[in-house]
Amino acid sequence: MHMIEIIEEYGVELKRASDDQLWSLLDGYISLRAMDTKRTLDLLHYASATLLGCTHLASWDRRHFNSRVEKRVNRVNSSRGLTTLKVGDPITVARYLGIG
Secondary structure (H helix, E strand, O other), X not given: OOHHHHXXXXXXXXXXXXXXXXXXXXXXXXXXXXXXXXXXXXXXXXHHHHHOOOOEEEOOOOOOOXXXXXXXXXXXXXXXXXXXXXXXXXXXXXXXXOOO
């Protein structure tokens, strides 16, 4: 399928997070040492998902997308009144959502 067809079929809503909010949240994660600073791109995934209002984040990368990091990220999110994320591999997230 083409991306446009998928967006239309599933009613995907495209959003954009504010750059200032994104960098501020990323700084919060780094300050709390949610993950090694070498993994900034992974932390950007967490921050983007949070700011876009996602409730779940799926990745096959269990080393950097796991319950340990989830707890640290959610500590920052909670302190800022932001969304709590559930993180896991795609199969686990599908189970969380009741679709797998």
